[in-house]
């Protein structure tokens with residue numbers, strides 16, 4: 128489970144990974160997805176899907192918390208609002224080898240609101256501070272918070288900054304700011320990622336006024352150039368949907384930030400083969416991995432064929448790497464025809 132790196136180089140890799148991260152996304156950033164993202168973005172910090180603290184305590188830990196060592200640096204995102212329970216879950220996160228534990232203060236779903244966690248916690252800074260303090264006491268790994276700017280009609284920068292100050296005083300070592308409000312009534316979670324307007328300037332100002340505080344900006348970042356521009360104002364950028372739907376953007380950004388040459392898509396795909404074959408060997412169905420790689424050739428000649436071959440074929444019993452090889456061959460042949 129734990130990374131094979133020495134503690135000093137693991138710590139350095141963790142610090143360096145502040146610049147680029149992939150957002151926690153329920154149903155999407157599972158362990159297979161994260162192994163793929165790691166290949167694309169060797170320098171990035173990866174996040175799990177949100178796991179409720181209760182599930183950590185009572186659920187199937189191998190299924191919920193298990194990961195491949197290559198995923199490091201990897202953060203566990205927790206949901207919850209009970210300090211004692213979160214503290215226990217944070218301790219377990221450290222024991223499982225996660226290098227950060229992050230508290231979700233941004234999810235607006237009805238289910239999450241009913242459980243009194245996620246975005247509605249933006250209105251309860253002292254409770255969040257209590258949670259962060261309890262978590263920080265229970266583990267030596269960094270505790271961090273992912274939040275919004277506010278909820279519903281909140282429109283006061285000072286209220287947002289006060290929320291951040293309270294959680295930082297309680298021990299949060301960094302904040303990820305999804306730079307829009309969450310509207311708790313009337314919008315679905317999907318609409319809540321699109322409709323409330325983005326206000327990057329609040330995150331910029333937060334950083335400017337608190338130079339010591341690491342600030343990571345999230346929300347609507349989909350281009351390498353845009354990410355680089357944000358990085359002149361904040362310490363890090365976190366990509367969610369763009370990284371998932373157009374994973375090559377993640378690769379190009381990682382390459383730009385580390386000064387390395389981007390690798391061709393096909394080469395990145397082939398690098399996934401040992402992992403895929405090992406998982407198939409253990410009995411996993413191919414579709415559980417290929418669903419995360421459908422966008423690799425997005426916008427490229429043959430990109431549609433790649434998606435189609437994989438999404439149709441991976442459901443068939445016995446589907447194996449030869450399907451991926453076929454999808455790649457067809458896609459590359461189409462690419463060559465266009466180039467000729």
Ligand SMILES: Cc1cc2nc3c(=O)[nH]c(=O)nc-3n(C[C@H](O)[C@H](O)[C@H](O)COP(=O)(O)O)c2cc1C
Pocket residue numbers: 150151152153154155176177204231232233234273305320345346347348365366367368369
């Ligand atoms: C399918 C999906 C699931 C998500 N699940 C979570 C989650 O578990 N925890 C969380 O903090 N945010 C979650 N989010 C929000 C993202 O982390 C991110 O804040 C949001 O998508 C905005 O970033 P983007 O514009 O780069 O996608 C989810 C987003 C999507 C699209």
